[in-house]
Amino acid sequence: MSVAIIFGLLIALMITGMPISISLGLTVLSFLFTMTDVPIQSVALKLFTGIEKFEIMAIPFFILAGNFLTHGGVARRMISFASSLVGHWHGGLGLAGVMACALFAAVSGSSPATVVAIGAIILPAMVKQGFPRNFGAGIITTSGALGILIPPSICMVMYSIATNTSVGTLFMAGVVPGLLLAIVLGLVAWYRARKYNYPRLPKASWTERFRAFRESIWGLLLILVVMGGIYSGVFTPTEAAAMAAVYSFVVCMFIYKDLSFKDIPKVLLNSANMSAMLLYIITNAVLFSYLMTSENVPQMMAEWLIAMGLGPIAFLLVVNGLLLLAGNVMEPASIVLIMAPILFPVATKLGIDPVHFGILITVNMEVGMCHPPVGLNLYVASGITKMGITELTVAVWPWLLSMIVFLGLVTYWPALSLWLPRMLGMM
Amino acid sequence: MILTLLDRLEEWLITFLIGAATLIIFVAVVHRFGCSVPVPAIQDLLIPINMSWAQELCIYMFVWMAKFGAAYGVRTGIHVGVDVLINRLPGKTRNKFIIFGLLAGALFTGIVGTLGSNFVWHIAHTEQVSAELEIPIWMVYLAIPCGSYLMCFRFLQVTWSFICTGQLPHHDHSHVDGIEEETIPPDVNWLEMDDNLHPHDLKHKKLGNGSKEGGGK
Numbered sequence: 001m002s003v004a005i006i007f008g009l010l011i012a013l014m015i016t017g018m019p020i021s022i023s024l025g026l027t028v029l030s031f032l033f034t035m036t037d038v039p040i041q042s043v044a045l046k047l048f049t050g051i052e053k054f055e056i057m058a059i060p061f062f063i064l065a066g067n068f069l070t071h072g073g074v075a076r077r078m079i080s081f082a083s084s085l086v087g088h089w090h091g092g093l094g095l096a097g098v099m100a101c102a103l104f105a106a107v108s109g110s111s112p113a114t115v116v117a118i119g120a121i122i123l124p125a126m127v128k129q130g131f132p133r134n135f136g137a138g139i140i141t142t143s144g145a146l147g148i149l150i151p152p153s154i155c156m157v158m159y160s161i162a163t164n165t166s167v168g169t170l171f172m173a174g175v176v177p178g179l180l181l182a183i184v185l186g187l188v189a190w191y192r193a194r195k196y197n198y199p200r201l202p203k204a205s206w207t208e209r210f211r212a213f214r215e216s217i218w219g220l221l222l223i224l225v226v227m228g229g230i231y232s233g234v235f236t237p238t239e240a241a242a243m244a245a246v247y248s249f250v251v252c253m254f255i256y257k258d259l260s261f262k263d264i265p266k267v268l269l270n271s272a273n274m275s276a277m278l279l280y281i282i283t284n285a286v287l288f289s290y291l292m293t294s295e296n297v298p299q300m301m302a303e304w305l306i307a308m309g310l311g312p313i314a315f316l317l318v319v320n321g322l323l324l325l326a327g328n329v330m331e332p333a334s335i336v337l338i339m340a341p342i343l344f345p346v347a348t349k350l351g352i353d354p355v356h357f358g359i360l361i362t363v364n365m366e367v368g369m370c371h372p373p374v375g376l377n378l379y380v381a382s383g384i385t386k387m388g389i390t391e392l393t394v395a396v397w398p399w400l401l402s403m404i405v406f407l408g409l410v411t412y413w414p415a416l417s418l419w420l421p422r423m424l425g426m427m
Numbered sequence: 428m429i430l431t432l433l434d435r436l437e438e439w440l441i442t443f444l445i446g447a448a449t450l451i452i453f454v455a456v457v458h459r460f461g462c463s464v465p466v467p468a469i470q471d472l473l474i475p476i477n478m479s480w481a482q483e484l485c486i487y488m489f490v491w492m493a494k495f496g497a498a499y500g501v502r503t504g505i506h507v508g509v510d511v512l513i514n515r516l517p518g519k520t521r522n523k524f525i526i527f528g529l530l531a532g533a534l535f536t537g538i539v540g541t542l543g544s545n546f547v548w549h550i551a552h553t554e555q556v557s558a559e560l561e562i563p564i565w566m567v568y569l570a571i572p573c574g575s576y577l578m579c580f581r582f583l584q585v586t587w588s589f590i591c592t593g594q595l596p597h598h599d600h601s602h603v604d605g606i607e608e609e610t611i612p613p614d615v616n617w618l619e620m621d622d623n624l625h626p627h628d629l630k631h632k633k634l635g636n637g638s639k640e641g642g643g644k
Contacts, residue, residue: 013449015512015513016531017524017525018508018531019507020508020509021506022506022508022532022536023508025535025539043539043547044542044543044546047484047571048568048570048571051490054482054485057486060445060448061452071603071604074607088558107585108465113601113603115601116602116603228436239452239455242452243456246449246453258605263604268442268445271445272441272492273500273503273598274505275493275496276492276495276500277500279497280490280496280506283493309560329511
């Protein structure tokens with residue numbers, strides 16, 4: 001009963017369009033106030049202690065690191081590196097677009113920013129070369145989402161906060177699926193380009209390749225700083241994030257020289273704005289999951305689902321459906337923070353590995369960003385390509401379809417995500 | 428005048444907090460490395476310095492940044508909700524929902540601010556101090572009432588300007604610096620697109636056929 005009231009209230013508040021964090025908070029307040037005798041004072045304390053954890057502080061640091069490198073100059077370097085490597089194959093610039101998106105998304109950490117940064121540079125070039133506009137738009141919309149799977153990923157940090165799973169292990173587990181998805185998207189582009197005989201670039205010489213590599217390596221080393229630091233145990237994940245922020249500051253100021261000193265306050269302010277928004281959602285989500293646990297909701301859900309005879313296979317199918325649906329109306333951070341604490345206990349009861357479950361959720365968020373009617377990437381891409389959502393939907397379908405197949409693969413083949421962390425002895 | 432000052436103060440505060448917190452953690456990590464360098468001179472210099480407070484200070488700075496940044500976020504329109512449904516409504520009904528949402532935000536932050544100030548008031552009468560820095564804990568927790576009341580004020584401000592001008596602050600999640608405005612040439616002929624997604628006549632020359640392999644431009 002109380003479950004129905006809580007969720008009914010939450011959904012009712014959410015569809016009025018108020019900020020998700022506010023609807024979470026108001027749900028908790030009104031439920032506690034009217035239905036229980038939990039002292040409402042404890043809410044104030046929870047609002048503070050909710051984010052008083054050093055692990056959570058990785059989020060502002062990662063955002064700062066990403067914002068320093070989210071710059072057109074970095075995007076251009078990634079594109080020239082990618083096109084010198086794969087530009088002479090079928091698909092030319094399109095294939096380079098997939099690779100550049102994967103690289104840029106990994107360091108910038110933001111999908112919409114990737115779509116704009118890579119898209120704004122590569123799409124006009126593609127149209128000039130004679131690619132149809134849909135081809136480029138489809139590639140950029142879907143490949144832009146790669147960033148939340150390739151570490152460092154804020155979505156994974158959110159999952160680890162919500163479920164107490166190790167961030168380092170999650171990051172490692174994301175590597176193989178992330179690369180595989182990039183390859184799958186590239187293959188679709190390659191296949192379609194070959195079929196329709198789209199233009200290719202002249203093959204780059206090894207000197208050109210080396211020059212492009214040397215230019216882009218500084219940005220890419222960020223991934224190495226984070227992953228290497230965490231894996232070798234030199235840094236905790238939060239420290240690694242802080243080091244990444246300092247590293248990307250040094251790279252953009254002294255190596256790439258994309259920014260001048262007077263731009264720094266603006267970058268800091270933007271990052272602070274973004275991270276404060278996420279931290280505010282976290283605070284309220286912590287409040288919400290506190291209400292959930294005090295009402296025993298996750299346990300009840302688990303028992304109910306198991307009593308219905310739902311095995312792991314059916315459960316994962318339901319989870320995928322639910323997340324894809326939610327992915328259309330909310331942004332990844334809120335979904336993970338609301339859904340993970342509820343679904344996680346059921347998953348562990350059914351014997352699903354926490355790390356595998358985390359990767360599955362992340363891939364779901366990725367697909368959710370680019371599938372119609374209202375994926376965020378679709379909207380952003382529609383802005384830069386000046387194409388309508390319907391048109392774009394038609395343009396993305398080959399890639400979207402392959403992403404959904406890939407999602408099935410990740411869902412029912414745990415070894416794909418668990419192999420690398422197991423090999424490295426992280427779990 | 429006072430409002431502009433408040434705006435600037437808010438911006439400076441959160442900018443300073445995120446920057447300083449990053450530096451502090453960086454220094455703490457470097458210090459830890461320095462201590463393990465097997466050079467006696469460096470070790471003698473560094474080991475007496477106690478950096479154990481860095482984590483705690485970083486957390487408190489970020490909590491303050493989060494509370495005031497959330498208030499700043501209301502002003503920049505970064506707090507988003509599920510607006511798919513209300514965007515389909517006719518203008519007037521939609522406006523009512525938007526105002527309702529903004530006022531709900533003001534209500535929530537107002538309640539939290541009041542709860543928080545109550546809480547801070549009680550804790551200020553105890554001798555509680557933080558674990559490492561040993562500063563009175565109520566000073567740390569002061570972020571809740573201050574931040575929440577400021578946020579409440581911001582929500583009311585945005586509501587007021589929405590009623591007056593009909594405009595909401597809007598945050599662009601996809602803004603990237605350093606990109607020249609290059610737009611896609613508008614003269615692409617849809618009928619020439621050869622991806623079987625657009626109608627084209629059978630005799631039409633296909634785009635890909637014209638260009639030789641590797642012939643880019």
